[in-house]
Amino acid sequence: MTDDVLRQAPLFNGLDETASAALESSMESASLRRGEILFNEGDDGDKLYVVISGKIKLGRTSPDGRENLLAILGPGQMFGELSFFDPGPRSATATAVTDASLKSLGHDALSPVLNEHPDVAKALLNQLAGRLRRTNEVVGDMVFSDVPGRVSKALLDLADRFGREAEDGIYVNHDLTQEELAQLVGASRETVNKALADFASRGWVRLEPRSVVILDLERLQKRAR
Numbered sequence: 001m002t003d004d005v006l007r008q009a010p011l012f013n014g015l016d017e018t019a020s021a022a023l024e025s026s027m028e029s030a031s032l033r034r035g036e037i038l039f040n041e042g043d044d045g046d047k048l049y050v051v052i053s054g055k056i057k058l059g060r061t062s063p064d065g066r067e068n069l070l071a072i073l074g075p076g077q078m079f080g081e082l083s084f085f086d087p088g089p090r091s092a093t094a095t096a097v098t099d100a101s102l103k104s105l106g107h108d109a110l111s112p113v114l115n116e117h118p119d120v121a122k123a124l125l126n127q128l129a130g131r132l133r134r135t136n137e138v139v140g141d142m143v144f145s146d147v148p149g150r151v152s153k154a155l156l157d158l159a160d161r162f163g164r165e166a167e168d169g170i171y172v173n174h175d176l177t178q179e180e181l182a183q184l185v186g187a188s189r190e191t192v193n194k195a196l197a198d199f200a201s202r203g204w205v206r207l208e209p210r211s212v213v214i215l216d217l218e219r220l221q222k223r224a225r
């Protein structure tokens with residue numbers, strides 16, 4: 001199971017069995033309890049991580065203490081590579097949203113892998129480009145979209161990664177509190193709750209603790225546009 005999830009990560013792109021096994025043996029395991037901080041924004045970074053199980057949130061804190069979530073990552077996703085490609089402090093704080101297990105690779109072990117395997121370098125560039133594209137969209141949405149539009153988008157993005165077919169719709173176990181959902185959308189908890197309650201009253205979603213069931217995907221997609 002660990003192997004399967006680990007090898008979905010961009011880090012293993014195009015590697016044959018021998019190279020994959022060699023890379024895997026140079027990685028270390030780590031586990032986190034829910035709420036535990038792996039590293040803080042501003043720390044020195046010397047490792048990148050692949051999520052094996054659970055969920056990790058990447059967030060930033062403003063000088064007055066408000067939090068903004070950049071991303072929620074799940075199994076097979078990687079983080080901690082920015083401070084390798086652009087040497088400098090960690091650009092965000094990584095915290096476990098649920099109990100989580102991870103594999104880590106030292107930045108010093110990454111250079112030889114990139115030199116020997118251009119496919120891995122391409123996969124990491126692809127991930128960086130995807131994140132830049134998504135970040136551009138988020139910045140655009142902060143200017144052009146209202147809060148309900150941003151909430152719909154966030155729910156659809158979470159459904160893409162964590163959703164599974166259920167009897168009456170798509171069951172999305174996001175594991176986020178309402179406060180964390182608000183931090184992900186970049187709005188107050190009250191406004192985000194109001195948008196969610198409105199979606200629920202229209203029958204588009206059903207709200208459950210740390211989960212949501214999407215009942216009307218089409219309407220939610222329309223609201224996200």
Ligand code: CMP
Nearest residue numbers: 045070071079080081082083090091092
């Ligand atoms: P690093 O700066 O080493 O540590 C924090 C990590 O968060 C960073 O590497 C990236 O892997 C990840 N990260 C930072 N910004 C974003 C973003 N906008 N979207 C997804 N992941 C991000």
